[in-house]
Every structure is written in structure tokens, then in C-alpha cells.
Amino acid sequence: MPRYEPWTPERASEIIAQHQHEKGATLPILHALQGVFGCVPLDAEPLIADALNISRAEVHGCVTFYHDFRREPGGRRTLKLCLAESCQASGVRALEKRAKEKLGVNMGGTTADRRVTLEPVYCLGLCHSSPAAMLDNEVYGALDEEQFDELLREAQS
Amino acid sequence: MTCIYISRDSGALCVGAEATAKKFREEAEARGLDVEIIRTGARGMYWLEPLIEIETPQGRVGYGPAKASDVPDLIDAGILEAKPHDKCIGVVDDYPWLKNQTRLTFARCGIVDPRSLADYQAHKGYEGLKKAIQVGPKATVEEVITSGLRGRGGAGFPTGIKWRTVAETPPQQKYIVCNADEGDSGTFADRMIMEGDPFVLIEGMTIAGLAVGATYGYIYLRSEYPHAFETLNIAIAEARKAGFLGDNVAGSGLAYDMEVRLGAGAYVCGEETSLLDSLEGKRGEVRAKPPLPAHVGLFGQPSVINNVLSLATVPIIMSDGGEYYRDFGMGKSRGTMPIQLAGNIKHGGLYETAFGISLGELVDEVGGGTYSGRPVRAVQVGGPLGAYFPREKFDTPFDYEAFTAAGGLIGHGGVVVFDDTVDMALQARFAMEFCAIESCGKCTPCRIGSARGMELMDKIMAGEERESNLAVLEDLCDTMKWGSLCALGGFAPYPVMSALHHFPEDFGAAKKRLQAAE
Numbered sequence: 001m002p003r004y005e006p007w008t009p010e011r012a013s014e015i016i017a018q019h020q021h022e023k024g025a026t027l028p029i030l031h032a033l034q035g036v037f038g039c040v041p042l043d044a045e046p047l048i049a050d051a052l053n054i055s056r057a058e059v060h061g062c063v064t065f066y067h068d069f070r071r072e073p074g075g076r077r078t079l080k081l082c083l084a085e086s087c088q089a090s091g092v093r094a095l096e097k098r099a100k101e102k103l104g105v106n107m108g109g110t111t112a113d114r115r116v117t118l119e120p121v122y123c124l125g126l127c128h129s130s131p132a133a134m135l136d137n138e139v140y141g142a143l144d145e146e147q148f149d150e151l152l153r154e155a156q157s
Numbered sequence: 158m159t160c161i162y163i164s165r166d167s168g169a170l171c172v173g174a175e176a177t178a179k180k181f182r183e184e185a186e187a188r189g190l191d192v193e194i195i196r197t198g199a200r201g202m203y204w205l206e207p208l209i210e211i212e213t214p215q216g217r218v219g220y221g222p223a224k225a226s227d228v229p230d231l232i233d234a235g236i237l238e239a240k241p242h243d244k245c246i247g248v249v250d251d252y253p254w255l256k257n258q259t260r261l262t263f264a265r266c267g268i269v270d271p272r273s274l275a276d277y278q279a280h281k282g283y284e285g286l287k288k289a290i291q292v293g294p295k296a297t298v299e300e301v302i303t304s305g306l307r308g309r310g311g312a313g314f315p316t317g318i319k320w321r322t323v324a325e326t327p328p329q330q331k332y333i334v335c336n337a338d339e340g341d342s343g344t345f346a347d348r349m350i351m352e353g354d355p356f357v358l359i360e361g362m363t364i365a366g367l368a369v370g371a372t373y374g375y376i377y378l379r380s381e382y383p384h385a386f387e388t389l390n391i392a393i394a395e396a397r398k399a400g401f402l403g404d405n406v407a408g409s410g411l412a413y414d415m416e417v418r419l420g421a422g423a424y425v426c427g428e429e430t431s432l433l434d435s436l437e438g439k440r441g442e443v444r445a446k447p448p449l450p451a452h453v454g455l456f457g458q459p460s461v462i463n464n465v466l467s468l469a470t471v472p473i474i475m476s477d478g479g480e481y482y483r484d485f486g487m488g489k490s491r492g493t494m495p496i497q498l499a500g501n502i503k504h505g506g507l508y509e510t511a512f513g514i515s516l517g518e519l520v521d522e523v524g525g526g527t528y529s530g531r532p533v534r535a536v537q538v539g540g541p542l543g544a545y546f547p548r549e550k551f552d553t554p555f556d557y558e559a560f561t562a563a564g565g566l567i568g569h570g571g572v573v574v575f576d577d578t579v580d581m582a583l584q585a586r587f588a589m590e591f592c593a594i595e596s597c598g599k600c601t602p603c604r605i606g607s608a609r610g611m612e613l614m615d616k617i618m619a620g621e622e623r624e625s626n627l628a629v630l631e632d633l634c635d636t637m638k639w640g641s642l643c644a645l646g647g648f649a650p651y652p653v654m655s656a657l658h659h660f661p662e663d664f665g666a667a668k669k670r671l672q673a674a675e
Contacts, residue, residue, distance in 0.1 A: 023437075023456065024418075024436050024437040024438035024456070026438030026439070027418065027419065027420075027421060027435065027436075027438060028418070028419075030421070031380075031419055031421070052438070058439070061439075061440050062438065062439060062440050065423065065440040065441060065442075065597075066421035066423050066441070067421065067422035067423060068380055068421035068422040069421060082342075084342030084343075084541065084591075085342040085343060085500065085537055085541060085573050085584070085587070086342045086343045086499040086500040086571075088584075089500035089501040089573055089574060089575045089576070089579065090500060090501050121381060121422075122340065122342065122424060122541075122591065122594075122595070123340055123341065123342045123344075123381065124381055125167070125339060125344070125345040125347075125348040125381065125382060126167065126168055126171050126345065127342060127343045127345055127497065127499030127500065127505070127571065127573065128168055128201075128204075128345060128497070128498065128499055128502075128506050128507075129168060129171055129172055129203050129206075129505060130499065130500060130501075130505075134381075137383045137384075139167045139170055139384075140171050141168065141171030141172050142171070142172055
């Protein structure tokens with residue numbers, strides 16, 4: 001279960017310094033920051049720009065391009081539900097509806113108690129066992145309604 | 158001592174393989190049984206996962222699907238002596254679904270411990286590299302050209318020709334880039350190789366590096382594959398420790414090393430030029446070609462960029478010869494294709510076979526029809542940008558040219574099956590929606606076209622001026638197809654138009670008009 005550190009520019013600079021020597025270091029830095037803070041805050045952008053000697057606009061453009069990077073930390077756990085074709089063929093639309101109802105959020109939303117963030121994902125590569133989902137880094141496949149309810153309970157626990 | 162094999166492939170984990178392995182260990186301990194549990198990759202028969210395999214003098218005998226709760230009963234029934242049980246499938250290698258395949262790229266997958274270099278070497282591992290060092294770079298490139306291997310990512314460009322182009326550039330910093338951004342729904346072959354036999358990919362990239370004079374390589378891996386990330390990093394560290402990566406690769410005096418980089422959830426980064434921009438630390442926007450990546454690639458240097466499966470097929474081409482590989486297949490599609498059966502299908506999994514098998518054979522015989530038991534209505538081949546095929550086209554052979562002729566593409570080899578509850582208009586709308594979500598935004602036909610396409614589909618489904626909106630949709634698809642910079646906008650019309658042409662009844666009043674047009 002992720003526990004994130006509170007944002008400080010000092011800690012951020014430390015993380016950036018660990019990766020800035022790598023070639024094409026932007027993505028490794030963004031992943032590392034999100035791993036520690038649970039997101040890439042706007043305040044991180046000038047620090048990255050300085051370290052990599054690129055413009056702040058370039059950093060901002062990069063952060064906002066990729067679906068993975070968040071502006072604020074998600075819930076304690078993240079449930080990713082695959083909405084791609086293979087899962088569509090196997091009844092994921094019903095599960096999606098169920099998840100929204102039971103969690104009381106839309107796709108991309110976080111529950112009021114901040115326990116769960118529900119996200120769409122376009123393919124987990126488990127299409128042989130659709131429909132599939134991922135809770136943090138744990139994978140689940142061939143989900144029926146009962147198993148999916150169990151997974152929703154697990155996510156909220 | 159008895160050896161037990163249980164997969165740690167995420168396809169097995171997602172249906173409970175970890176719990177099964179844990180339960181087996183606990184039971185064995187409690188009963189004082191002398192067993193060793195080895196965690197392998199997956200065989201690709203996912204409806205049988207979690208699959209437990211027992212080493213016997215006749216070969217490995219399989220039991221599946223075996224949930225944790227089935228373990229005590231299986232041990233009581235004598236699984237360690239490979240005794241009969243309802244869940245026993247016999248010797249796994251003799252199981253027809255597996256036996257009827259031609260496993261070249263996936264020869265070791267599901268058999269070896271993916272984290273053990275020793276196990277890899279005990280199963281013909283690194284023989285391809287040995288041969289490549291022996292014959293030298295020029296002959297290596299020629300061997301790959303001879304094999305007829307074409308890019309398995311989807312575009313189907315001859316791999317050896319790409320290599321030759323890079324090899325012929327003047328000596329300078331060159332790169333090997335592996336495209337492991339397997340984003341197509343219905344595909345999982347790259348994931349299986351990376352989780353089940355990572356050394357074969359590392360070996361393939363090393364051979365490529367030595368052949369074209371590149372000293373460094375990157376695997377660009379999608380972030381949705383955390384298990385593959387872990388396994389690849391372990392394998393790369395092992396290979397480096399043993400001297401298969403580094404300043405003196407396997408005693409050749411040549412340098413090659415590599416690392417894994419994570420993507421960040423952008424589907425378009427599976428397109429080679431946007432992948433390169435992403436690796437360089439930029440927005441993953443598509444580049445105009447030319448210049449080709451072979452001339453001006455990663456960080457502006459000549460780069461080989463190949464899909465996981467293409468690179469993972471190189472070692473067997475080197476060890477067994479290009480001609481051996483070329484003798485499988487049909488027409489211009491040589492060798493084998495790892496086909497992935499997915500969606501609403503009874504026997505979902507990986508089926509590697511020579512090109513030429515028909516779509517119907519794959520879906521009805523190999524796949525066993527739908528999981529839901531309802532009739533198959535449509536099959537999407539080649540991911541979210543691939544065409545939908547109706548039953549009438551099931552005689553199409555799996556071959557690059559035949560699929561193009563049938564108005565589709567084989568792409569990365571994913572086959573997604575839908576039963577008769579599917580609404581093809583909704584699927585057409587989704588193709589546009591997906592393109593809108595994932596468009597990099599660089600070219601107008603894709604960026605604007607996909608959003609307009611979605612709106613058009615909404616109107617068509619709502620019955621608003623259906624006739625004229627269908628005409629606009631067809632026109633829009635034509636613009637996207639010919640005007641987009643890359644395959645995302647260029648191929649998004651395939652699922653839309655194929656759905657419209659083959660299933661006009663789902664688009665309401667369209668039927669009559671279309672028949673008149675044909």
C-alpha cells in the first residue's frame with residue numbers, strides 16, 4: 001500500500017539529481033517523483049527544467065502528455081479496470097457500471113474517503129483472461145461479478 | 158525429490174497462481190514431502206491456469222486449472238506420482254493444443270525458470286550469439302535477411318533490411334531500441350516472452366548490437382507491465398554478471414549493454430518515432446519520415462528499432478539458420494507467427510504456428526468458439542486499429558498480404574472474439590473514441606478527425622440525419638486514412654469502416670444505401 005512523502009523542493013531536487021545524468025532523463029525523473037510523492041506537482045516543473053537545461057514549457061508539455069502522471073496523489077489504492085476491446089467483448093461494461101455505482105465515483109475519480117482511485121486502462125495484456133483489472137500492482141483476470149465485488153471490497157479495505 | 162512447476166506469468170497470477178504455489182508449499186511442508194517448486198513462464202494455455210506441472214520420466218504432467226483450494230485434494234490423489242485426476246491433462250508437451258503448434262520464438266516459454274541464466278543456457282540459450290560472433294556482423298545481417306523475418310510489431314517490414322541500413326551507416330554511436338509498448342488490446346505475446354523467457358530478448362538485442370555496430374540498447378516497456386519490468390531487470394543483471402553484456406560481450410572483444418525504460422501510459426508511443434521522442438524525454442509525438450530512424454533515430458543517431466517478438470526470434474534464426482526459419486510459412490510471410498487468442502473465447506492463449514492457418518480454424522477449432530457459448534459474430538484482428546471480420550471472411554489465411562487484401566491487417570497478431578451480443582456501431586464509436594484519447598495531437602486528421610468521428614457516430618446511433626452523416630463518416634475516414642502522419646489516425650478507420658460494411662444492420666437504415674453503393 002503506497003505511503004507518500006509530503007512534498008518538499010529539497011527532497012524533489014535530491015530525486016532529480018539521482019537521475020539527471022541519464023540520457024533522456026525526463027521520464028525516469030517523473031516516474032521517480034511520482035513514486036515518492038504520489039504525483040508530479042506543478043512546483044516540480046521548474047526544478048526539472050533547471051536540472052535538465054530545458055524550458056519549463058517543455059517539462060510541462062511532457063508531464064501533461066502522459067496519462068500516468070498525476071497532479072495530486074490518488075487514493076490509498078488504485079484500481080485500474082481495462083476498458084479495451086477484449087474486455088468489452090467479455091462484459092467489462094457491466095463491471096464498469098458496477099464499480100462506479102459501488103464506489104460512487106466516475107472513471108478517474110477518487111472515493112470521498114480517499115481509499116480508492118478508479119482508473120480506466122487500455123489493455124493490461126491479460127486479454128486471454130478478460131475482463132481484467134489491476135489493484136496497485138496485483139493483477140486479476142477472468143472476473144465475474146462475484147469476484148469483482150470481492151475485488152472492490154479489497155480495494156476499499 | 159520431485160520438481161513442481163508453477164507459472165509466475167501475470168496471466169497465471171491474475172487467476173490465482175501465487176495462492177496455488179503458496180498453498181502447495183505449505184501442504185508439502187506440513188506433509189513432509191520432498192518437492193522443489195520452480196516458477197516458470199506461461200505455456201500460453203491460459204484457461205488451464207493455474208497449471209501445476211510435475212516432473213516425471215515421461216515428461217512434465219499437467220494439472221489444471223488448480224486453484225489453491227484444489228491443492229490438498231490433488232496431493233491426496235497422488236499428483237506427485239502423476240496419478241490420474243479430473244484435472245490431469247497428461248504429458249503437457251503431448252497435449253494437442255500445444256503439440257499442434259510450431260514453437261520457435263516461444264520454444265522455452267513456460268519451460269524454463271525465466272530468472273535463471275543457467276536454465277536458459279541448458280535449453281540452447283546463447284547459441285545464437287555464439288554463432289553470430291563466429292560468423293561476424295555482415296553474415297549475421299545476411300542470415301536475418303535470408304530468414305525472411307518481418308517486423309512482428311505490426312508493420313511487417315523486413316527486419317534484416319532495417320539492420321543492413323543501420324549497419325551501412327558510418328561508424329558512430331548507434332542504438333538498438335526494442336519496442337515493448339505492447340498496447341494493442343488482444344495482444345500479450347511480448348509480455349509472455351519478457352516474463353517467461355527474458356534472456357532470449359536480451360540475446361536477440363545483443364546479436365543486433367554486434368551486427369550493426371551499436372553499443373547500447375533500450376527496451377521501451379509500457380508501465381502497465383510491472384511484472385515484466387521486474388523480470389527483465391533481473392535477467393539483464395544476470396547477463397551482465399556472466400559477461401554477456403558489458404565491454405567484452407561473451408569474450409568477443411565487442412561492447413554492448415542495455416537497460417529498460419518505462420513508458421507512461423501513452424498508446425501512441427508504440428509508434429516507433431513517438432517512442433523515440435519519448436525515450437529522449439519529450440512528449441511522445443510522431444515524427445515525419447524521412448529521415449528514417451535507421452539514419453536519424455534515437456538522440457539523432459542511427460538506430461535499429463524492432464518489436465520484442467522480432468528481436469526474440471533472432472537467436473533461433475542464428476542458431477538454426479535463416480533457411481530453417483524461412484521454410485515455415487507461406488508467400489511473403491515466412492516463419493511462424495505467435496497468434497494471440499483473446500476476448501470472448503473458450504481457449505484463450507498464445508498459439509504459435511506457421512503463417513497460413515485460416516481465421517476460422519483459429520477461432521472455431523483452436524479457440525473453441527466463445528466462452529459465453531453464444532455464436533461468434535465478429536472478430537477483430539490486429540488490435541484497436543484492426544478490422545472487424547464477419548464469419549463470411551473466416552477463410553482468410555493468416556498472412557500479411559492476405560489480410561491486407563481482405564481489407565484488414567494482422568498487426569501484432571491479436572485476435573479478439575465477440576459473440577452475438579456485440580453492438581458493432583458501439584465498437585465503431587469506440588475506435589474513434591480510443592483514437593481521440595490516444596492521439597498525440599501532432600497531425601490534424603487524427604486529432605480533430607477522431608473527435609468528429611465520435612460525434613458522428615453519436616448522431617448516427619441516435620438516428621439523426623443518418624444517411625448524410627454516414628456519408629460524412631466515410632469521407633472523414635478517407636481523410637484520416639490518407640492524411641494522418643502515423644498508423645493511429647491512419648488505421649483507426651479500419652475498425653470503423655469494416656464494422657459499417659460488414660454489419661450495416663447495426664447502423665440502422667444504412668443497409669440499403671450501402672448495398673446500392675456496392
